[in-house]
Amino acid sequence: xxxxxxxxxxxxxxxxxxxxxxxxxxxxxxxxxxxxxxxxxxxxxxxxxxxxxxxxxxxxxxxxxxxxxxxxxxxxxxxxxxxxxxxxxxxxxxxxxxxxxxxxxxxxxxxxxxxx
Amino acid sequence: xxxxxxxxxxxxxxxxxxxxxxxxxxxxxxxxxxxxxxxxxxxxxxxxxxxxxxxxxxxxxxxxxxxxxxxxxxxxxxxxxxxxxxxxxxxxxxxxxxxxxxxxxxxxxx
Numbered sequence: 001x002x003x004x005x006x007x008x009x010x011x012x013x014x015x016x017x018x019x020x021x022x023x024x025x026x027x028x029x030x031x032x033x034x035x036x037x038x039x040x041x042x043x044x045x046x047x048x049x050x051x052x053x054x055x056x057x058x059x060x061x062x063x064x065x066x067x068x069x070x071x072x073x074x075x076x077x078x079x080x081x082x083x084x085x086x087x088x089x090x091x092x093x094x095x096x097x098x099x100x101x102x103x104x105x106x107x108x109x110x111x112x113x114x115x116x
Numbered sequence: 117x118x119x120x121x122x123x124x125x126x127x128x129x130x131x132x133x134x135x136x137x138x139x140x141x142x143x144x145x146x147x148x149x150x151x152x153x154x155x156x157x158x159x160x161x162x163x164x165x166x167x168x169x170x171x172x173x174x175x176x177x178x179x180x181x182x183x184x185x186x187x188x189x190x191x192x193x194x195x196x197x198x199x200x201x202x203x204x205x206x207x208x209x210x211x212x213x214x215x216x217x218x219x220x221x222x223x224x225x226x
Contacts, residue, residue, distance in 0.1 A: 037217075044205060050213065050214075059212065059214055102150055102168060103152075103215070104173065
């Protein structure tokens with residue numbers, strides 16, 4: 001089955017760190033750009049970051065630059081998002097998605113809550 | 117990196133047609149034919165309904181159609197059904213290899 005499954009979310013204090021993972025299956029992971037998108041409670045979708053096929057190109061939304069790092073392991077069919085210096089405004093459901101220009105396959109998301 | 121502009125809400129009666137607009141700039145919607153539309157039901161992940169402005173993925177009803185003129189893209193849903201009630205988001209590829217989303221439109225089927 002073609003799917004993406006996120007994990008690693010949870011409750012973290014402001015200033016803390018968290019690493020999200022996204023396990024891909026059912027398709028050739030190394031052939032696709034991958035993207036992280038987040039959605040704050042009751043809010044809209046926000047593109048967070050993307051990464052190219054071999055991980056040599058990474059792009060971020062301004063609000064996470066210098067704090068978040070996207071990476072991938074094509075041998076493990078996995079995508080990651082290392083989140084440091086977390087803020088309350090980072091609270092959201094984080095989705096991984098396949099594709100760069102038109103993400104068409106999405107996971108179910110993992111909830112990250114930043115609160116003391 | 118502000119959001120693309122969508123109306124906050126639209127509504128229609130069963131059987132009617134509605135159109136949701138998505139306005140960007142000459143650096144995103146106007147520059148690329150990489151506009152997508154997503155449907156999101158409460159508590160669910162977004163589902164792509166239209167990609168590359170006009171294309172429908174397999175399995176998506178032909179009641180959904182997309183178009184673009186200049187810096188504005190549009191999603192039209194014809195023959196509204198109760199199951200179409202959801203939030204709809206547009207997205208567009210933008211310069212610097214980024215993606216921009218619209219703020220979302222809540223569709224109510226009366």
